[in-house]
Amino acid sequence: MTVKILTDSGSDLPRHFFEENNVTLLSLGVHLDGNDYEDIATIEPVTVFDAMRKGSAPKTSQVSPHRFKEVFTEIAKEKQSAVYIAFSSQLSGTYQTAVMMSEEVKEEYPDLDLTIIDTKCASLGQGLVVKAAAELAASGATKDEVVNLATFYSTHMEHLFTVDDLEYLARGGRISKTSAFVGGLLNIKPLLNMEDGKLIPLEKIRGKKKVYKRIIELMTERGTDLSKQTIGISHADAEPEVLELQKVFEEKFGCKSFYVNMIGAAIGSHVGPGTISVFFLNKLP
Numbered sequence: 588m589t590v591k592i593l594t595d596s597g598s599d600l601p602r603h604f605f606e607e608n609n610v611t612l613l614s615l616g617v618h619l620d621g622n623d624y625e626d627i628a629t630i631e632p633v634t635v636f637d638a639m640r641k642g643s644a645p646k647t648s649q650v651s652p653h654r655f656k657e658v659f660t661e662i663a664k665e666k667q668s669a670v671y672i673a674f675s676s677q678l679s680g681t682y683q684t685a686v687m688m689s690e691e692v693k694e695e696y697p698d699l700d701l702t703i704i705d706t707k708c709a710s711l712g713q714g715l716v717v718k719a720a721a722e723l724a725a726s727g728a729t730k731d732e733v734v735n736l737a738t739f740y741s742t743h744m745e746h747l748f749t750v751d752d753l754e755y756l757a758r759g760g761r762i763s764k765t766s767a768f769v770g771g772l773l774n775i776k777p778l779l780n781m782e783d784g785k786l787i788p789l790e791k792i793r794g795k796k797k798v799y800k801r802i803i804e805l806m807t808e809r810g811t812d813l814s815k816q817t818i819g820i821s822h823a824d825a826e827p828e829v830l831e832l833q834k835v836f837e838e839k840f841g842c843k844s845f846y847v848n849m850i851g852a853a854i855g856s857h858v859g860p861g862t863i864s865v866f867f868l869n870k871l872p
Contacts, residue, residue, distance in 0.1 A: 597674025663696035707784030751861020
C-alpha cells in the first residue's frame with residue numbers, strides 16, 4: 588500500500604495538487620469580515636487580499652483538533668502508513684495539536700502508523716517538501732524513505748520573503764505602527780528568512796529592485812546547483828513581479844523548473860498583498 592501523505596494549508600499548494608496527488612489537506616481557519624472559512628478549501632486567496640486592500644484585518648486559526656482526530660482515526664482504521672508534513676511549529680500551534688491528537692487516537696488504536704514531521708518551513712518551502720514526498724511515495728517507496736527525504740528537504744530548505752507594504756505587518760502586530768509609517772515614507776522593503784522555523788528580519792532595503800538584486804545575491808551564496816532544482820515562488824497577488832523574477836533566475840542560474848503559486852489565505856492574512864517569497868535548497872539529496 589502506498590504511503591499516505593498529509594499536510595496542512597500552510598504549504599500554500601494549489602487545490603488541484605491535493606486531488607491529483609492523493610494528498611490529504613488539513614485546512615487552517617480564516618476569519619474574514621464576520622465569516623469563517625477553511626484555507627484553500629473554501630476561500631480563494633485573492634478574496635483575502637482584496638479585502639485587506641480595503642482595510643479588513645483577517646484572523647487565522649490552526650487546524651482543529653476534531654479534524655486531526657477524524658483523519659488520524661481513519662488512517663488507523665484502514666491500517667495505512669502515513670506521514671504528516673506540518674507547518675513550522677514556531678509559526679502555528681498546528682504541529683503541537685497534531686502530536687496531541689495522534690496520542691489520543693493511539694489510546695484507541697495503538698497500531699496507528701503515523702509519523703509527524705515539523706518541517707520548520709512555511710508556504711511553498713513546506714510545499715516543496717510535500718511535493719517531493721508525494722512523488723517518492725507514489726513511486727512505491729517505503730515510509731522510512733519518504734520520512735528521510737522529507738526531513739532532508741525540510742532541513743535544507745531556504746526561505747526568502749519580502750513584503751510590499753509594512754502596514755499589513757503592523758495590523759497583525761508583527762511590527763509597530765510607527766515603524767510601518769516611517770518605512771512606508773522611506774520605501775523600505777524588508778527582506779526576511781527562516782531560522783529554525785521562525786520568520787526573522789534579515790535586512791531593510793530601499794526599493795523593490797534592490798530587494799530583488801539582494802535575493803539574487805543570497806541565492807548565489809546559499810543555493811546549490813540551482814539549475815537542477817525546482818525553485819518555488821509564492822506571491823500574494825503579484826504575478827507580474829514573479830514573471831520578472833523567474834526570467835532573471837533562468838538567465839542568472841539556468842533554472843528550468845519552477846513551482847509558482849499564490850500565497851494562501853492563512854499566511855496571506857499575516858503578510859498582505861504584494862508579498863513575494865522564494866524557496867530553494869542549500870544542499871541536494
